Amino acid sequence: MIYEEPQFRPGGDRCIEAYFGDEMSFDLNFLVHSVVRLVREADIDGIIELIPEMASMQISYDPDCISYGDASREVMSLFRSIGSLESLELDSRMFYVPLFYFDPWTRDCVDDYRKTIAEKEWDGDYLVRLNNLESLDQLKRVHSASDYWVAALGFWPGLCSLMPLDPRSRLIAPKYDPPRTWTPKGTIGHGGAITAIYPDRTPGGYQIFARTPMPIWDREQRLRAFQDSLALFKPGDRVRFQPIDREEYDYIDAKVRDGSYVHNYVEYERFSIRNYHAWLATLDETERPF
């Protein structure tokens, strides 16, 4: 459910957790980002930073400038000023992410896991079976058909949690148990109802089945997209996957290596939840066009 009013809880003497509900839904996440935007715009003295998450946000504050009580009250009054969910709009950049489905590197990674940690069904086949799909080809079509919403970032610098905006692309998958000790940089994984892009070679637990040559984080800030930040995405951005083959993967990879790659994204769009709801109402979820 989405709570009528957020619940504030202390996280020690420098953080506040504000919970807005207890479900995984786009509407709830959109509400979180809308409140985050208002709090940022209000520029409240003593509030240091905000971490939006699925259904909550973390506020860190300077207790010499503002008390726990005052910070919570300020956020509550901004929340009350929001009005109806339907009226909310947010600027949202769209990133085009080239994706090589069923690539050899994630296959090697899964093979290594099977050899050294535990036997398991190959992740692509597993996703097809769990989601009652016909084939790997259909998995690729379903996964790449939807735009994705950057619901949250975190755990690792740049690691993003992506929610499909088209309910017909919703896939489910359990996480690895035990987790992987490594995952190739740029791997695409799916866990629960969330797709993630691994920004770097890190441990991981999502089912993996594709890879992008496009960096989403760069600690050396070589490419232009990283001029102001080491991580590409911000919460509230959107992602559209563009299936590519090995040849195009290698072409992009070479451009990334020589520093000439330019990230493809547009910045002129605004996301209206009213329009989104209206579009959802036109869909027949039992008919998958892909």
Add this chain to the structure above:
Amino acid sequence: MLEVLKPGLETTIQDFPGRLGFWEQGFPPSGPFDMWSHRLANALVGNDEHAATLECQFLGPSLRFQRGAVVAVTGADMAPKLDDLSVPLWESFRVRAGQVLSLGPVRIGARSYIAIAGGIDTPPVLGSRATFHMAGVGGMDGYALKAGQVVPIAEAEGTLGCRVPEEFRPEIRAKKEWCIEVVAGPNDDWIDSAGHEMFLSSPWFLQAKSNRTGFRLGGPEWTFSEVATNKRPEHGQDPSNILDHGYPMGAVNLCGQTPIILVVDGPSTGGFINPYTVISAAFWKLAQSCPRDIYRFKAVSLAEAQGRRRHIDAICAQAVSG
């Protein structure tokens, strides 16, 4: 300039309060784990408390000074020596060009801080010199010091002959048992009353698999309330699972049955509950404890946590006498 002869176990550049403003993208604040000792080290040499120092863990480095400098060492006792002569902790002293400052294996505590007048002058990354070595950000090329590196130091005259009186130092003793103050929350309602009683009355031991990311504890079993056992499926299957949320600094993060205290380099978000949070004024105790040490947790009010924090701030502002 400082030449690294031996890097020590894991010696990193840290500044205070660390890398703020990028937590949303997954960058933790990092910074000195024992902020109290870091700030006093800076105060001793006449630096601003924000200046970058070296944090040495368990086994200190050997450093050759390429020019003269005013230096202070605080925190854990690693028997610091200048060439072959012992130098005191908690006092500023002069190092001449060519001399070698070396810190050995730790004798009391766990982390020492070396401040040099002027401060370490590596290029800031995202507004901070703090090292977040898990992702290779900040510090010297992103990681802990390596032999052969040369660490840049800004020029400053420094303050010689300063000392921190004993009563203003954190009480780092060879004790094996620590009282760690915590504030209940954010997810205290996920634990039942027996679970709270168990957490606050039991001794917890610090496991060896602990670092600047998290402090893993061993102890008895937790029990949960209805909130944890009767919840929507998207929270996850285990009672300790919750929809991904932010992780405050100091969170007692419950992964299944294992509590992990998330510290300076900890993850920003994740899917486990945080029934308690260690207060900022108790961080130095975590920083100065060693594997197998025993923690006993004491619940305090938010007001008491703020009072303890202000007390340390006041000490850091006035502790140094010339």
